[in-house]
Amino acid sequence: MTRQLNTPTDRGYSLVMGTLAVIGLGILIVPVIIVLLSSFTSSTVLKFPPPGFSLRWYEALLDPVRSRHVHVALSNSLWVALSATALAAILATLAALALNRVSRPSARAMEAGFLSPLILPGLAFGLATLMYFSILGFRPSLNLLIAGHIVVIAPFIFRTTLASLTQLDPALHESSASLGAGRLYTFRRITLPIIAPGIAAGAFLAFVASMDNVPVSLFLSNARTNMLPIRMWGMMETTLDVRVAAMSGALIVVVLVLMIVMDRLTNLTRRMSM
Known part of the structure; x- marks a missing residue:
């Protein structure tokens, strides 16, 4: 029996779900629109709606003298994010390759442990990282920030790479081996091209997460290694600087x-839903 799709119940369900979807989309998008509009304000204070349109705060943001501390923080954040993403991509890819074909419970436990930073409270992890490195005698530095960020962002790359490995047909490896190809050659010519979009998608998510990270950066940075999110936070707390909206x-x-x-290059949306 074919189920009727145009019943009052179906129409009511579609209406409720559509309304909830619109509300959820509004909650996500409206704050972003408010920030964008506020960044073009002509006022000297941060308020909405803006009294007039101006690019003065973007010009102030580019001023090498007035915004020097912002440029330094941005430079630190870019260096930490790029370095942490590159190292995390190597570690996460190797971990995904090692655990992909292992079906033992220990492998599943290791996989869960590798993904655990995604569910741990950020502030608790940042404090634990600070205490751990303090016990070891390390002082706050960019290298310490890179190490802390690697732990936080590596699961993003691990997850997308593991999802890409599920699309790899084992017969390709068998065919390559039967033709006399070594493991390194097989990885370079077969495995890597197939999983490369997954690695790239995960690396993009990891880079964004590193740039936006507050808990680890808050505990592991100091005045000389200030990070952009911490700098923005400080500017909001002290002066409510309109340049924060421009940033x-x-x-x-x-x-x-x-x-x-x-998304065009790696089909990012589909890989995030895997």
């Missing part, structure tokens, strides 16, 4: 453009 607007636009590009 937020610039970051939103850059991440949006990069996300569109990555």
Whole structure:
């Protein structure tokens, strides 16, 4: 029997789900729109709606003298994010390759442990990291920040790479071996091209997560290794500087453009849902 799809119950269900979807989309998008509009304000204080349109705060943000501390924080964040993403990509890819074909319970436990930073409270992990490195005698530095960020962002790359490995047909490895190819050659010519989009998608998510990370950066940074999110937070707390809105607007636009590009190149949306 064919189920009727145009019953009052179906219409009511579609109406409720559509309303909830619109509300959820509004909760996500409206704050972003408010920040973008506020960044173009002509006022000297951060308020909404803006009394007039102006690019003065973007010009102030680019001023090498007035915004020197912001540029230093941005430079530190980019260096930490790029370094942590590169190292995390190597470690996460090797871990995914090692655990992909192992079906023992110990392998599943290791996989869960590798993904555990995604569910741990960020502030608790940041404090634990600070205490651990303090016991070892390390002082706050960019290298320490890179190490802390690797732990937080590696699961993103591990997850997308593991999902890509499920698309790898074992027969390809068998055929390569039967033709006399070594493991390294097989990995370079067969495995890596297949999982490369997954690695790239995970690396993009990891880079964004590193740039936006507050808990680890808050506990492991100091005045000389200030990070952009911490600098923005401090500017909001002390002076409610309108340049924070300009920074937020610039970051939103850059991440949006990069996300569109990555989705075109690696089908990022589908890999995030795996």
